Structures are given as C-alpha cells and as structure tokens.
Amino acid sequence: MIGNLLWLLICVGVLVAFARQPRIGAVCYLLAVLFAPYANVADRQIRVELVLVPLLLGLLAVGHRLRLPAPLLPFIAWAGLVATVSLAYEGESNLIELYGTMRFVAVLLIFSSIQWREHDFVRTQYIFVLTAIPMAIFAAGQALWMPWAAGLTELAYHSTNRIVFDQQLDNAEQGYGFRAIGVFENVSPAAMYFVTALAVGTLLFLTVRRSANVNHGTCGEQVSVQGGGTGRYLRDLPTSRLFVGLAAAIAGGLSTLSATFFAGSVVGLSGGALLCPTKRRGLARGLVVMAAPAMVAVAVWQSGQRLDSLSAQFQYQWERVVNGTFFESRYGRGDAVLGDAIKEIAEEPLLGHGIKVTQTFRGDSLYVWAVYVSGYLGSLLLFGGVANCAVLSLRQGLPGRVALLWTLVVCTCGLGCVSLLAFRFGDWWWATQGMIVSIVQDRTLAASVDPARKASTCLGRGPCVLPRQAGSGGLRSIDGGPAVRRNGRFPVPPSCRQ
Numbered sequence: 001m002i003g004n005l006l007w008l009l010i011c012v013g014v015l016v017a018f019a020r021q022p023r024i025g026a027v028c029y030l031l032a033v034l035f036a037p038y039a040n041v042a043d044r045q046i047r048v049e050l051v052l053v054p055l056l057l058g059l060l061a062v063g064h065r066l067r068l069p070a071p072l073l074p075f076i077a078w079a080g081l082v083a084t085v086s087l088a089y090e091g092e093s094n095l096i097e098l099y100g101t102m103r104f105v106a107v108l109l110i111f112s113s114i115q116w117r118e119h120d121f122v123r124t125q126y127i128f129v130l131t132a133i134p135m136a137i138f139a140a141g142q143a144l145w146m147p148w149a150a151g152l153t154e155l156a157y158h159s160t161n162r163i164v165f166d167q168q169l170d171n172a173e174q175g176y177g178f179r180a181i182g183v184f185e186n187v188s189p190a191a192m193y194f195v196t197a198l199a200v201g202t203l204l205f206l207t208v209r210r211s212a213n214v215n216h217g218t219c220g221e222q223v224s225v226q227g228g229g230t231g232r233y234l235r236d237l238p239t240s241r242l243f244v245g246l247a248a249a250i251a252g253g254l255s256t257l258s259a260t261f262f263a264g265s266v267v268g269l270s271g272g273a274l275l276c277p278t279k280r281r282g283l284a285r286g287l288v289v290m291a292a293p294a295m296v297a298v299a300v301w302q303s304g305q306r307l308d309s310l311s312a313q314f315q316y317q318w319e320r321v322v323n324g325t326f327f328e329s330r331y332g333r334g335d336a337v338l339g340d341a342i343k344e345i346a347e348e349p350l351l352g353h354g355i356k357v358t359q360t361f362r363g364d365s366l367y368v369w370a371v372y373v374s375g376y377l378g379s380l381l382l383f384g385g386v387a388n389c390a391v392l393s394l395r396q397g398l399p400g401r402v403a404l405l406w407t408l409v410v411c412t413c414g415l416g417c418v419s420l421l422a423f424r425f426g427d428w429w430w431a432t433q434g435m436i437v438s439i440v441q442d443r444t445l446a447a448s449v450d451p452a453r454k455a456s457t458c459l460g461r462g463p464c465v466l467p468r469q470a471g472s473g474g475l476r477s478i479d480g481g482p483a484v485r486r487n488g489r490f491p492v493p494p495s496c497r498q
Contacts, residue, residue, distance in 0.1 A: 007039040037156030067113045074385030086354035111434025121399040129201035129245040136252030139180035143255035180255035188417035191261035194253035199268025206276040275401040351375040366414030403436045
C-alpha cells in the first residue's frame with residue numbers, strides 16, 4: 001500500500017513539474033524511471049514509465065510543442081517495422097513487450113521536442129553521475145547481503161517474471177556471494193549503468209577548467225565570454241561531489257562481479273580520456289582515474305581471500321576478460337545461451353520474427369536481439385539512426401562529447417545485454433540523444449534566422465551570452481553601446497533583474 005502511494009505521488013509530481021517547466025519535469029522523469037518502485041495493481045506490477053510516457057506526450061501535443069526532427073525518422077521507421085511484423089503474428093504477439101519497446105522511441109520524441117540549452121544538458125549528466133552514490137550504497141548492501149538491502153530489493157525492485165533475483169537469492173542461501181543487481185534486476189545492466197556513470201563522470205571531471213573572464217548573462221548565470229572553454233558549464237558544479245560519484249561508480253561496479261564492468265570500464269575510461277579537450281592535464285588525470293579501478297580491484301581481491309566464493313567469482317570474471325573468453329557463454333559453440341536465437345534468425349533474415357511470445361532466449365545481446373526481432377532491414381534502420389546520432393554529436397562541444405561517449409559505452413555493452421532497451425537504464429540513452437537533437441535543431445534554426453547570433457548556453461528563458469563586437473573583439477551592451485566593467489564584472493541588464 002505504501003509503495004503504491006509513493007508510486008502515485010511520483011507520477012503526479014513528474015506531471016506537475018513537466019506541465020510547469022518541461023525541462024525540469026523531464027529530468028524528474030529520468031530520476032523517477034531510475035528509482036521509482038513497482039506499483040502492484042491486481043496482481044500485476046506496473047512501472048512508472050509505462051504510464052508517464054503517453055501522458056507526457058499528451059501534454060506536449062496539447063501545448064503544440066511536439067517536433068519531429070529528421071534524425072528521428074530512422075527510429076520511427078524501425079518502430080513501425082517491428083510493430084507491423086509483430087502484429088502479423090495473430091495470437092502470438094507480445095503486446096506488453098511491444099509497447100515497452102516502442103516507448104523508447106517515444107522518449108526520444110519527448111526529449112527532442114523540448115528546448116534544451118547546453119548548460120541544462122551538462123547539469124543533467126552531472127546529476128546522472130551523482131545517482132551512482134545511492135545506487136552504489138544499495139549495490140554494496142546487496143553484495144554484502146545486508147537485511148535492509150535484501151528486503152528493499154524484494155519489496156520494491158523485484159518483479160515476478162524476472163528470475164535473476166531468485167537465482168541470486170538461492171546462491172546467497174547456499175553460501176555463495178550475491179552479485180549486486182541494483183534496481184535493474186540483472187547483473188549486466190547494473191554493471192553497464194556503473195560503467196556509464198564512471199565514463200561520463202570521468203569526462204566531466206577531466207573537462208573542469210576555471211575561467212578567468214566571466215560575464216553575467218541576461219539570466220543571471222555566469223558565462224565565459226573570452227576563452228573560457230568548455231569548463232564554463234561546470235563552474236558552478238562542485239567537483240568534489242563528482243569525484244565521490246566516480247568512486248561510487250567504481251565500488252558499485254565491482255560489487256556486480258561482472259565481466260561487463262571490467263571490460264566496459266576499459267572502453268569507457270579510455271573514451272572519456274580521449275574525448276577530453278584538455279589534453280595534457282586530461283591525460284595525467286586520466287591515467288590516475290584509469291588506474292583507480294585496478295587498485296581497488298586488487299584490494300578487493302586481496303580482502304576476498306577470506307571468502308572463497310567471492311574470490312573465486314572475482315577471479316573467474318577477471319580471467320574471462322583477460323583470456324578473451326568473455327562472450328564464449330553467449331556466442332560460443334555448443335550450448336551457448338544465444339545459440340537458438342542465432343539459428344532462428346536464418347528463418348526470417350530480412351524482416352525478423354517481431355516481438356512475439358516465444359521460448360527462445362535472445363536477451364544477452366543487443367545485436368542478436370535486433371536482428372532476431374527486426375531482421376537485417378530493421379537492424380540497418382536502428383543502428384543507422386544510432387550512427388546518425390553519433391555524427392550529430394560531433395562538433396557540439398562538451399555535450400556532444402558526452403553524448404558520443406554514451407553511444408560508445410552502450411554499443412560496447414550491447415555485446416553483453418540489450419543495452420539500448422535496458423530496464424531503467426535505456427531511457428537515459430534515448431533522452432541524452434534527444435537532448436542533442438534538440439540542441440542541434442535549435443542551433444540550425446538560430447543560424448538560419450540570424451547567422452551572427454550565438455546559441456545560448458545557460459539555463460533560463462532568454463539568451464545568456466552577450467555577442468562580441470565585430471572587429472575589435474570587445475563586448476557591446478544591450479543598447480548597442482560599449483559594455484563597461486563594474487567591480488570586475490559586466491552589469492546584468494535591468495530587464496532580467498529579479
């Protein structure tokens with residue numbers, strides 16, 4: 001009863017926030033998807049996003065704010081293909097799973113229809129990294145099999161149709177270690193979440209740069225106007241909390257004892273270091289941050305010598321990565337878990353089997369799942385849209401680098417799970433790409449109206465960066481006269497003073 005009441009309050013709160021300020025409401029939606037418990041109604045468990053997505057779409061449609069940018073067309077075509085093929089199997093279609101899959105495209109549509117500023121994007125990613133702190137505490141409680149963590153998992157984050165928790169519960173009762181699953185009900189998505197938080201947090205941490213020349217824009221935000229670089233986005237965001245989020249992501253990832261975390265962290269941290277614009281300082285910090293997981297792993301392995309089961313699992317997962325046998329259980333010959341799905345792909349290679357009721361397991365690989373469900377044609381549409389989003393992220397400053405890093409990590413972890421459609425996690429990738437599409441569309445529109453106008457980078461209602469004076473490089477005031485410093489700062493226009 002209490003869980004259902006909390007679920008209802010979360011839904012109402014997100015809707016109210018979205019109606020008043022879509023950007024804030026959209027971020028609240030992402031946090032609700034990540035942490036909201038199940039609602040138990042008539043022996044059915046309902047997730048909060050299944051109800052909120054159509055309502056948020058309705059609010060945007062009523063306000064005539066829905067947009068359909070061109071980068072969304074491949075995903076919409078893919079969704080239409082999957083729906084058509086699935087509904088063609090009369091009596092065999094899994095309508096609930098089909099709706100859950102189509103919902104991710106709706107999330108992309110919602111976030112691309114909202115006007116995002118670059119500052120909003122970076123703040124949202126900063127919040128995502130900080131969510132690793134409570135998630136890591138919860139995961140550590142699961143790994144240590146603390147009563148409060150086990151009870152909370154079974155009460156709020158366990159569905160009857162997912163057996164991973166029950167399997168982990170049996171292992172714990174038999175004396176084996178409990179591999180943390182967080183709120184994701186499976187080990188691989190939990191590991192992917194911590195890998196992404198570690199990679200994004202690393203990139204944000206390495207990008208911090210203090211700017212000497214700061215100007216107050218028309219919305220009261222501090223914005224760099226002379227060579228501040230990408231560090232202006234993080235000037236008012238405490239880096240100490242970011243560092244705590246990184247440490248939490250490492251601890252939470254290790255608690256999963258998953259090869260996905262060990263292999264994915266190498267790709268994520270390397271990508272974060274390479275995409276960092278501050279090369280020399282970024283390389284030094286990157287080496288430190290990349291060495292941290294290894295040091296912590298050794299410490300955990302040494303302390304785990306007393307626990308034979310924990311040490312054996314940790315050593316087994318590490319050897320799978322080192323020896324290159326990470327994917328043998330999924331894609332190998334013989335009794336590989338995806339063997340039946342790979343064989344059935346040959347029966348419908350072009351359009352796939354759609355989403356239907358089947359006993360064939362296909363959930364440990366994004367690529368096998370995509371080809372099985374939508375065939376080679378649908379896979380071309382889906383991954384063509386993903387590649388298009390990656391191209392859009394180029395030359396978009398820090399937000400573009402972060403979005404590109406998201407895509408890199410998700411596509412890498414897709415070898416071990418259905419990453420783009422992962423429960424509680426997939427919404428963040430689709431939302432991140434929707435934000436980038438919105439930023440690119442607004443920039444293109446602003447450039448077509450006034451080529452000399454620069455896109456705003458602050459959180460607020462109006463433009464925040466005062467344009468530079470042509471020729472001399474100086475600043476102009478709103479009325480066209482020269483801007484004069486007062487007490488080391490440029491004055492805030494009277495029209496925006498509170």
